[in-house]
Amino acid sequence: MKELIKYLLDNLYIDFQGEISLEQVRGFLREDDGREAxxxxxxxxxxxxxxxxxxTLADCLxxxxxxxxxxxxxxxxLSTYSES
Known part of the structure; x- marks a missing residue:
């Protein structure tokens, strides 16, 4: 989760610069076996x-x-989104 959060913080302007795919997110979360991830x-x-x-994240932030x-x-x- 930390790598994903760092990416989102680095690219935040109430929209996210660059593109991120499901595979990239999977890569960021690969070594995180926590419930949230x-x-x-x-x-x-x-x-x-x-x-x-x-x-949703940009709007909520x-x-x-x-x-x-x-x-x-x-x-x-992110937790709120994944629980919805």
Whole structure:
């Protein structure tokens, strides 16, 4: 999850620069066997890609701009997305 969160933080502007594929996310999560990573991967497979995740994540992060977007906030939003 840390590598994925770093990627998202590095590319955040309430949209994400560059393209990221399901295979790239799988690569970022490859060595993370935590529940959050497994749940997120399952959700992305169910959704057949990362497009919905990126749109939803960018939209949800807008409310955190004034207080700050950091690793904790992105982790919380990824967990919320994967649980929905």
């Amino acid at each position: 497994r749940q997120l991967m399952a959700k992305l497979i169910e959704e057949k890609g990362v497009d919905d995740l990126l749109i 807008k409310e955190h701009i004034q207080t700050g977007i950091n690793e904790r906030v992105i982790r919380e939003q």
